[in-house]
Amino acid sequence: MVQERPVRVERRLSAILAADVAGYSRLMHNDEEATHAKLTALLAGGVEPAIAEHGGRIVKNTGDGFLAEFPSAVEAVRASMQFQTRICELTIGDAEDRRLRFRIGINIGDVIVEPHDIFGDGVNIAARLEGIAEPGGICISASAYDQVQGKIAAEFVDLGEQRLKNIARPVRAFNVTDRVTAARQRPALTLPDKPSIAVLPFQNLSADPEQEYFADGVVEDITMALSRFRWLFVIARNSSFTYKGRAVDVKQIGCELGVRYVLEGSVRKAGNRMRIAGQLIDAETRAHLWADRFEGALEDMFDLQDRVTASVVGAIAPMLQHEEIKRARRKPTENLDAYDYYLRGLATFHQWTKDANSEALQLFCKAIELDPDLASAYGMAAWCYMRRMANGWMIERAKESAEAMRLARKAVHLGADDPVALCMGGYALAHVAHEFDDAANFMDRGLAINPNLAQAWMLSAWLRVFRGEPDLALDHVAHAMRLSPLDPSLSGMQGAAAYAHFLASRYDVAASWAEKAMGEPTFLLAICIFAASSALAGRLEPAHRGMARALECDPDLHASNLGDLAPFRRAEDLAMFAKGLRKAGLLA
Numbered sequence: 082m083v084q085e086r087p088v089r090v091e092r093r094l095s096a097i098l099a100a101d102v103a104g105y106s107r108l109m110h111n112d113e114e115a116t117h118a119k120l121t122a123l124l125a126g127g128v129e130p131a132i133a134e135h136g137g138r139i140v141k142n143t144g145d146g147f148l149a150e151f152p153s154a155v156e157a158v159r160a161s162m163q164f165q166t167r168i169c170e171l172t173i174g175d176a177e178d179r180r181l182r183f184r185i186g187i188n189i190g191d192v193i194v195e196p197h198d199i200f201g202d203g204v205n206i207a208a209r210l211e212g213i214a215e216p217g218g219i220c221i222s223a224s225a226y227d228q229v230q231g232k233i234a235a236e237f238v239d240l241g242e243q244r245l246k247n248i249a250r251p252v253r254a255f256n257v258t259d260r261v262t263a264a265r266q267r268p269a270l271t272l273p274d275k276p277s278i279a280v281l282p283f284q285n286l287s288a289d290p291e292q293e294y295f296a297d298g299v300v301e302d303i304t305m306a307l308s309r310f311r312w313l314f315v316i317a318r319n320s321s322f323t324y325k326g327r328a329v330d331v332k333q334i335g336c337e338l339g340v341r342y343v344l345e346g347s348v349r350k351a352g353n354r355m356r357i358a359g360q361l362i363d364a365e366t367r368a369h370l371w372a373d374r375f376e377g378a379l380e381d382m383f384d385l386q387d388r389v390t391a392s393v394v395g396a397i398a399p400m401l402q403h404e405e406i407k408r409a410r411r412k413p414t415e416n417l418d419a420y421d422y423y424l425r426g427l428a429t430f431h432q433w434t435k436d437a438n439s440e441a442l443q444l445f446c447k448a449i450e451l452d453p454d455l456a457s458a459y460g461m462a463a464w465c466y467m468r469r470m471a472n473g474w475m476i477e478r479a480k481e482s483a484e485a486m487r488l489a490r491k492a493v494h495l496g497a498d499d500p501v502a503l504c505m506g507g508y509a510l511a512h513v514a515h516e517f518d519d520a521a522n523f524m525d526r527g528l529a530i531n532p533n534l535a536q537a538w539m540l541s542a543w544l545r546v547f548r549g550e551p552d553l554a555l556d557h558v559a560h561a562m563r564l565s566p567l568d569p570s571l572s573g574m575q576g577a578a579a580y581a582h583f584l585a586s587r588y589d590v591a592a593s594w595a596e597k598a599m600g601e602p603t604f605l606l607a608i609c610i611f612a613a614s615s616a617l618a619g620r621l622e623p624a625h626r627g628m629a630r631a632l633e634c635d636p637d638l639h640a641s642n643l644g645d646l647a648p649f650r651r652a653e654d655l656a657m658f659a660k661g662l663r664k665a666g667l668l669a
Contacts, residue, residue: 091194096157096225097207098137100128100185101146103216106622108179119172119181120145127167128183135160140199146183146211150199154189154221154228158257161185161219162235169217177593182217186210189224206252209245213254216596223253236323238569241434244603246633270339270566277314277340278393280304282325283357284347296348297322298424299357299386303344305501306390308533316340317535317565319431335364338566342370344393353379359389361396371396380417419452426461435474435603438465456496460505463488467509470645473605473635478645485513493523503527504537511544517650520544535564542577549651551581572598576607580647583610583661584654588618605634606647613661624665631667640669 102108108116124147132139132149135156140148151157165183172180188210190203206222214220221229226237236258242251280303285296301318308315316338324334331343346359358374373392375385426444429437442465448458466485468474475481489509496502507523510516524541528534538561545554558578568574579594591614598607612627632638638646640659649655663669 092191092201093194094189095192095199095203096151096154096187096189096228097192097199097204098132098149098151098157098161098185098187099146099204099207099211100149100161100183101143101211103182103184104623105145105181107620108181110622111179115179116181123168123171123181127171128164131160131164131167134163141197148199148204148208150192154187154225155232157187158219158221158225158229158233158235161187162233162257165217165219184211184214184216185219186212186214186221187219187225188222189228202248206245206248209248210243210252210254213240213243213245215256219257221255221257223255226253226255238323239432241432241437270336270563272339272341273314275312275314276342277316278307278342278344279316279321279334279338279340280307280318281334281343281345282322283345283359286347286349287351289350292350294425294428295350295421297428298420299348299382301424301427302386303390303393305531306386307393308531309500311532313533314340315533315564317533317568319535319569320565320567322431323567323569331362331364331367339563340364346389350379355379355382355385357385357389359393361393382417416452416455419448419455419458422448422451423455423458423461426458430461430465435472438468438474441465454495456492456499456502457505459488459492460496460499460502460509463492463509464505467512470513471606472603473638473646482513485509489513498530500527500531500534500537503530504534504540508540508544511547512648515648515650517544517548521548533564535561535568536570538564539574539577542574542581546577546580546584547648547650549584549649549654551584554578554581554584572604572607576604576610579607579610579614583614583658588614592618592620592623603634605631605638608634609638609646609658609662612665612667613658616664617657617661621664624661628662628665628667638667640667 102120105116128147129139135151137149137151137156137160140150151160165185168181168183186207186209188203188207190201190206192203193200210220210222220240230237238256240254240256243254245252280300283296283300285293287295304315304318304321307313320338334343335341341364343362343364344359345362346357349356354376356374356376360372361370362368363370371392375388377385422444426441426448429444430441442462445458445462445465448455449462463485466481466488469481470485486509489506492502492506493510496506503523504527507520507527510523511520521544524537524544528537528541531537538557542554542557542561545551545557554577558574558581561574562571575594575598579591579598582591582594592611595607595611595614598604599611608627608631612624612631615627616624640663643659643662644655647655647658649658
């Protein structure tokens with residue numbers, strides 16, 4: 082008997098592109114024939130030509146989307162950027178609630194090939210990345226990013242490691258935006274009515290690349306010192322750091338951030354010596370207004386930072402009084418070891434993931450251990466706990482909430498003149514302990530000390546939401562967005578705007594803001610307000626979808642514990658929130 086030879090399975094390494102239309106079910110429900118005709122036209126006029134031009138092939142259509150295969154990640158990303166731009170052009174005159182926008186996920190992986198389909202984990206990951214992409218956006222895996230970095234004129238925003246449904250291991254993801262398109266789509270920012278400046282990330286010239294956090298910390302301190310000058314408008318660190326590792330003309334930066342001056346420089350740390358070099362540039366004329374370098378022993382670091390700050394301020398406003406410069410020289414600690422752990426905590430904190438949040442908390446606690454009077458570390462540690470609560474990450478809720486309150490009270494007690502301690506600690510007291518009036522006083526005091534603290538304006542907006550003050554919340558959101566127009570954590574500001582509109586019974590507008598905020602896939606507050614707003618606006622299909630996604634983030638979420646998630650002061654606000662979520666499918 083002749084034994085049959087096993088059928089050989091064809092496999093190959095491919096770049097996989099998965100795409101679908103955001104909100105397709107809603108669009109079909111509103112106008113089935115027009116939506117189908119529009120999708121067909123967009124595929125023929127924008128998608129298919131771009132894929133063919135870049136050597137790809139559409140493997141199969143999926144009703145509201147498609148799966149495509151490319152020989153390289155570079156061509157896959159170029160094709161997706163090209164047809165996203167084309168689709169934007171083809172739909173520019175469409176009403177916002179009828180516009181078709183694709184979400185795209187791209188991954189590199191080994192696939193099983195069949196005549197009309199491809200299979201494997203690589204395909205599944207691309208499909209899941211598509212699910213977390215923003216409408217009109219592109220989300221790629223780290224494996225694809227490694228292939229395209231430096232080869233494509235695009236902006237990449239690191240989203241950190243993502244837990245994707247039915248994917249065993251975390252996948253690091255990046256948002257991709259065409260630089261020209263991104264610049265064109267951003268609203269023009271007018272210059273403030275006072276001197277304005279952005280402090281760009283300084284180059285790390287140390288022999289050890291792991292000292293990157295130290296260089297970033299020096300910049301953060303200089304930014305904070307400049308922020309204390311009420312007559313200055315200082316762009317937030319989160320927006321300035323979107324230019325890290327990129328060669329960008331200062332005039333472009335000035336336009337994108339809406340500032341007159343740009344400060345750039347470098348930090349070199351070798352043994353117990355360090356050198357800070359800086360140059361101040363007029364963004365409009367590209368003229369160098371000041372340049373210098375400061376060198377000394379590591380224990381003189383704070384003095385070196387102060388000298389940089391004073392020189393920059395002196396170049397912008399030579400007549401500034403010495404006493405005002407002196408008041409801005411406020412350092413969180415004189416203990417260099419504690420300061421080092423604090424900087425490491427800040428660097429980790431800005432990664433915005435669950436694991437990074439836990440690591441940042443440990444680093445802030447280590448800083449506190451070395452300097453028990455370090456108020457800002459208490460505030461940041463309390464904020465880490467607050468973030469765990471807001472995202473459903475707490476394991477022992479009662480114990481962790483008590484620790485958050487202890488840290489927050491310590492922060493505001495020690496930090497009478499520390500805006501970070503006052504704002505972070507104050508907000509934690511509002512969210513965890515429901516001490517809304519005290520929290521407002523602490524945050525207002527912090528913003529009076531540092532009116533340029535974008536994150537504090539964002540948190541103040543959330544506080545006004547929970548206090549039932551939607552109009553004031555929207556004012557504070559607008560202020561935060563102007564101070565940090567390119568903030569990678571923009572979703573926090575968008576989420577606050579969504580809740581404010583929800584309180585004002587503008588449910589359609591609230592759902593729209595919440596959908597933008599859901600670009601951060603584990604932002605539970607944004608997902609819940611999207612579900613509640615959609616339900617109360619009568620759109621049950623997206624409401625149910627949002628509720629399912631919320632329960633993936635926090636399976637223990639029930640109507641009975643919503644106060645932990647969104648501590649509304651007014652009973653009627655919490656009742657309306659609960660009503661919307663129950664209508665979306667939340668159990669009692």
